Amino acid sequence: MDEYRFPFCPKRACALHWLESNQPYNEYVPWGFYSTKAFGVVPRFRCTACGRTFSTQTFSVDYYAKRVIDYQDLLVRLVSTSSLSAIGRAIAASTDTVSNRLSRASRQALAFESRLSRTRRLSENLAADGFESFCVSQYFPNNITILVGSKSQFVYAADHVTLRRKGRMTEGQKAKRIELEKRFRADSRGVERSFSRIATASLRVLCDEARPALCLWTDEHKAYPRGIAAAPCANALHKLGRLEHKTISSRAERTRANPLFPVNYLDREIRKDLHEHVRESACFGRNVNRQMERLTLYLFYHNFIKAHRARMGPITNALVAGYDGEQVEDELEGIWRKRAMLTRTLLTDCGEASWRRTRRTPLGKDRDYLPGYAVA
Ligand SMILES: [Zn+2]
Structure with missing residues (x-):
């Protein structure tokens, strides 16, 4: 034994x-x-x-699974603009099996980040902005706010909210929106609530480091100050001057010198690498929770595996952010073997929503299926 x-x-x-x-x-x-x-x-x-x-x-990460699939291979395919059906064809598996393994992998990634965040030593300001995409149909646009390190481009949090379709519509489209909204109506204060969660997540970065204050850069969206005011801890620290909220016009030139460069950069990378977010792509998300699982995996790859700059060699965004390189290596070694358990994992609100699949898909069921082993 x-x-x-x-x-x-x-x-x-x-x-x-x-x-x-x-x-x-x-x-x-x-x-x-x-x-x-x-x-x-x-x-x-x-x-x-x-x-x-x-x-x-x-x-084992393959608890209850009936077939062994290489998770690292799946991840590399996902972040290289492969659609689920293309991945399924390549590895001779159904899209359900691919989705099941991506769900498992996303929980592994959330637990990995949680374990490592306990020992990180951070020292950087942050930038946040909404990334716009859609799920189910163009009648349900969404806003995924990402919180990024100004120096490292490490993504500390991502929060999703479904928006109401706006902009110019034909009479037929307006009538269809009315019909669809009888079944699902987006929260009119969704962006504000989402930013409250992001502001709260930014405090973890503040608590992690020894310095007294940090600066959070955003554009001039009116929901952001309201989001901070509605988040009790963030609001208190904002009033004390420890969380400084600075804004810049979204029309400012998008150069490296722009404080929103980190989020603009991420926006471009996600649209380039994740098939469902490529503009005018025929492939799109059909379930919000699964869409966020795929984004979780993309951000794990971006943070811990991909090089910070192509010409800087194997330095990852996590190392630039202040994570311990040896610990990252050790944890990466076992990530696709040892099953991550929710009871042993401390998550942010955004991470918890991804793990438990509590986000609501427009026109979908009230509650997504979550296998018992995911919360055991
Ligand atoms: Zn026991």
Whole structure:
């Protein structure tokens, strides 16, 4: 049995589920095995504290999966403008299977970022802006606000909100919008609420570092000051001068010197690399939560894998932001093997919404399906 070591009991109801990383877990005994097509013989164990059984698969990212798929390969395909159906064709899997693995991978990425953010040493200002795309149909445009490090271009948070379709429409389009809005109506204060979450996420960056204040750059959107005012902690720190909100016109020249350069840069990169956000693409998101899972993976790739500048060698945005390079390497080594567990992960509000799939898809069900193992 010595070849199998487990960090804690996987059952959340058991006291030994909540062990700290420096507390060893030894209270389990071998409990037979079972055979699977994909993973061969899987040994089973029984926790002597709670009496529940588990197997080596319980701790695997492929828990409940019936087929082994290379997650790193999936990620590289996703961030290289491949659509789900193109990925499915390339690896001989259905789009449902591809989506299932991307969901799992997105939770791995959220947990990865959460573990590493505990030890990061940051020292930079931030810029935030809305990235506009759509989901389901052009009648449901959305705004994804991204919070980016001014120096590193590391993305600290991304928050989604569905907007009401505006702009010039034909009479027929106006009538269709009225019909659709009987079934789904976007929150008229959505951008403000979304920015409240982003302002709150920016405080984590402030708390992480030793310096007394940070500056958050945005354009002159009127919802942003209201969003800060509506977020209790952000508002308090704003009043104390520790969170300084500075604005610049969105019509200002989009050069490197523009304080919104980091978000403008991200906007361009996302439109270039993620198929569903390419302008005039025939491919688009059909489910908000899945769209955000794919964006989570894109941002994980952008933050921790892609080079900060093509000519600077293997320096990632995370290293420029102040993450520990050795720790990043260590964690990357196990990211597609050890299953991330929600109970062991501290998430931002935006991250929690992505993990639990609580965002509402226009015209979709009130609540998206979330497999039990994702919240166990
Ligand atoms: Zn137990």
